[in-house]
Amino acid sequence: MAGIKDVARQAGVSVGTVSNVINRPEAVLPDTRARVLAAIEELGYVRSESARQLRAGRSRIMALLVLDMGNPFFVDIARGAERTAREAGLGVMVCNSGQSQEEEAEYLGLFAEQRVCGVLVTPADATGGNLEAFARHRIPYVLVDRVAASTESCAVSVDDVRGGTLAVGHLVSAGHRSVAYVSGPGDLHQIRDRREGALAALAEAGLGPEALVEIPSDRLDVAAGRDAGARLLGLVPRPTAVFCANDLLALGVLQSLYAAGVRVPQDVAIVGYDDIEFAAAAAVPLTSVRQPAVVMGRMAAELLLEEADDANGSHRHRSVVLQPELVVRASSAAPR
Amino acid sequence: MAGIKDVARQAGVSVGTVSNVINRPEAVLPDTRARVLAAIEELGYVRSESARQLRAGRSRIMALLVLDMGNPFFVDIARGAERTAREAGLGVMVCNSGQSQEEEAEYLGLFAEQRVCGVLVTPADATGGNLEAFARHRIPYVLVDRVAASTESCAVSVDDVRGGTLAVGHLVSAGHRSVAYVSGPGDLHQIRDRREGALAALAEAGLGPEALVEIPSDRLDVAAGRDAGARLLGLVPRPTAVFCANDLLALGVLQSLYAAGVRVPQDVAIVGYDDIEFAAAAAVPLTSVRQPAVVMGRMAAELLLEEADDANGSHRHRSVVLQPELVVRASSAAPR
DNA sequence: CGAACGGATTGAAACAATTCAATCCGGCGG
DNA sequence: CCGCCGGATTGAATTGTTTCAATCCGTTCG
Structure with a gap:
């Protein structure tokens, strides 16, 4: 598979210039740019996300770990999170813990290896033992549908x-x-x-x-x-x-x-x-x-982005509590 | 964040040995291994997936691109695929195209950049134009819930x-x-x-x-x-x-x-x-x-794994067609 | 006319792992 | 006593990108 070096050779420029064409096109002379783009097209070049991740130190993926995607409630949360993530140019990796702490721990380990930029998680238990361990990795996380047990993280929940x-x-x-x-x-x-x-x-x-x-x-x-x-x-x-x-x-x-x-x-x-x-x-x-599930997903993702993008340490953890609303339909009525 | 070099220094061994402890523990003397594991624990070392991906040339993630996760049918497909993928030690990245060809193209591009080991996809259109372009990347893909238009890929569908x-x-x-x-x-x-x-x-x-x-x-x-x-x-x-x-x-x-x-x-x-x-x-x-949705997800993932693991070019594309079944309940009956 | 400037481009370092040929070392056979 | 063997370990090469200091070159100003 063609790499940036192949493109550089083909276009008769250095690798740095190719990188610039991709990431800061305005910094490159139009005809150089055209030459590079032609080479990219010709070689079918696709930049390697893993290489740029390696350099950047973290990936452009946000993880979402919920109890069960078979529950439309969590699908709505995912929708909200996904929308916010995409607006920020991030992908979302959705996983199910199935309420199992072992699965949860396994996934959190996976997320650490992937160096995801953050995790939205609905913990499988009340104590949050897995998250305590996870906090060591310095990867930001936001609790979803759960109040923060400590001041260690942000949280979005419904009352x-x-x-x-x-x-x-x-x-x-x-x-x-x-x-x-x-x-x-x-x-x-x-x-x-x-x-x-x-x-x-x-x-x-x-x-x-x-x-x-x-x-x-x-x-x-x-x-x-x-x-x-x-x-x-x-x-x-x-x-x-x-x-x-x-x-x-x-x-x-x-x-x-x-x-x-x-x-x-x-x-x-x-x-x-x-x-x-x-x-x-x-x-x-x-x-x-x-429950305002979509909003909850959105807010959780926003809090996560704020924490992840926080370079100067100005981020303060916050807990957002949303209000539920009763919707009365036919299934409830007075007893005989 | 601690890297493999830090662990090596801490344990007083070379980086190669640390790598061996992680990937082929039996090739390392027990006491060396213990020393390395202690260093890993102490430093809170987590190996970088991006670095190993970079070396390996592809990630250990399988992509699943469906029309809409709001439809429980696709959730079941995802369940089936996820199970198979996990058995093979792979993660699954689930995405929605929302029946939009633009979204589909965008996601396929993302998958190529990520060098996913393969893609399970329910195409958003009949012509499969996006996939034709995608095929250039030499990333295996399997059509889900759709018969193969050509002999270019495997497919799992229901009649x-x-x-x-x-x-x-x-x-x-x-x-x-x-x-x-x-x-x-x-x-x-x-x-x-x-x-x-x-x-x-x-x-x-x-x-x-x-x-x-x-x-x-x-x-x-x-x-x-x-x-x-x-x-x-x-x-x-x-x-x-x-x-x-x-x-x-x-x-x-x-x-x-x-x-x-x-x-x-x-x-x-x-x-x-x-x-x-x-x-x-x-x-x-x-x-x-x-529709046997879970089975479809499983089979699609299996076909994908077969193609992805195929080193000697012995893989032959296959189309699997499953049979649907009518379930009669109260909503259908004779007209007045 | 020389210096300073600024934009375009270059090339090497850095990222963190895996892999493999080379090395080391202890034991054993000749 | 020497050489060989084999398992354990080493260390350098490799992967593809980004970034940044350095370079180059044409222009303008003093």
Whole structure:
């Protein structure tokens, strides 16, 4: 494959001039430039990103490590991040940790080797042990959908306590007195905050924590939701409402209930979380807590760029907290 | 940041030995190895992927360029490809062309600069002009969800003509005599093949092409489906069934009809394509043509690896065609 | 007329790894 | 005792780019 030297020889100039034609064309005389461009075209020259990376010390790629791209919520985050990254001339490498700390650690190692210019990450656990280790590499990172545990990094999150309160407050005010909470892995901050918000809403209505029946789940997809739905059906007495930690779970629960002939919302009301596009198209359109996912991706990428481009050390870590919004649809209503 | 030389100095060995410790540990005496590993740990050394890439001539990243990650169908393809790639110790860089040829060209250029070891691509157009240009770089690529136009590359596809026939054959045999086809960009092969299959199914039932009413759409997402649904409502006479080029469109159409009080399937039957996870969870569970997306991703990655690892030129390009499968649910039924 | 200037171009250093021919060294056979 | 063998280690070459001090050359100013 032709290199810059071949181009230089072909055009009868030095390698420095070829480099200038590519990177600062205005600094080269028009006819020299034309000669070089002709040589580039003729030889089919493509500059090697690895060589320039080597020189620059870092790549022009931003990493995005999310829990699961099967969840449209994360796809939206990716969209937002990608847009910002491209505006800055950067590529985005999207990876799934699948909520596994081992995968997460492996990917973070990969990112360090790649000398990515930064990482946007939704940590797979609350403690963030992997990130603590990662911080040694001096590669900037921004927490996404998670509040910063320390002042070591920027973070963009949505107020999950408020989201939980919105969801369960809505159910309580519709008359429900016993609410199931289909949660996810307990080490996920989001899950805990939403529970806390739910409990706060119950407390406000004079209900104790026993009014929230937790149905744990180790994953956060539709299949896990179906499982949870089956378990919900076995509960006696059965709660009249379900708050799901995300929409995928909610859709799974909905399918389960539907299959068992339990009517939604007449028999059981459901509220999801994220307001993914498919929530509105569900069997019974899903009431959900909308998160500004695209904005979150954008902001996270912007914070990362600010930190990465910060030459004079003036960057101060910031935590941005966005507000969720309740979207009421058919799946939630008063109990019988 | 510490380099291999720093490690060598710290451990009192040469750089060659450090390299051996990392890449061929068995070729180094245990105590030397231990000393080097200690130095690596102490200095927090992380090897530079760009430097090794530069030497190796190509990166250990496989690119995947799809139309839209917002479509769960492509997410499944990505899952399959990712699994295979990781088994081979490769990373995957997932990108969206958004059906735009400009974006596609831009990304292909990026991949060439990155010297990726190969590209899995769902071309944004039928002619594949971008790929023709890309072939100059001698970077292997595999067409995904598309038959090979030439013998220049491998390809993995699903028999879309058969898929169209399955879908419309099902509708016709249920008694429908006029079917709308909510299509997508006309330069997409998949769209054309599905139409062809649809026409074949109609012909088999003695119906001419006028029985297929095309409702074109320039995108393939839920919003476009809602638009198409609105246009469908305006047709007189209104077809009694709709075949949608993918499930996102079908969900959009479903929402539109639902909002207008048109009952599915009593007034209008709907058949989608892809059988994404959300199709089963829709307002009216969607009849759809299932594509083996994960398998397609896996096979495409395998073909790519075979071509990329082929040192002695023994690789022969292959086209794999997988079979779709009709999944009947509530959204399709006999007309009134 | 010489010096200073400025724009275009050059060429070598630096980046961080891998690789391989050369070297070193201890043990063994002749 | 010498030479050879083989495994461990070394150190220099190589990869393709960017950058920057140095050079070159034509112009203008004093």
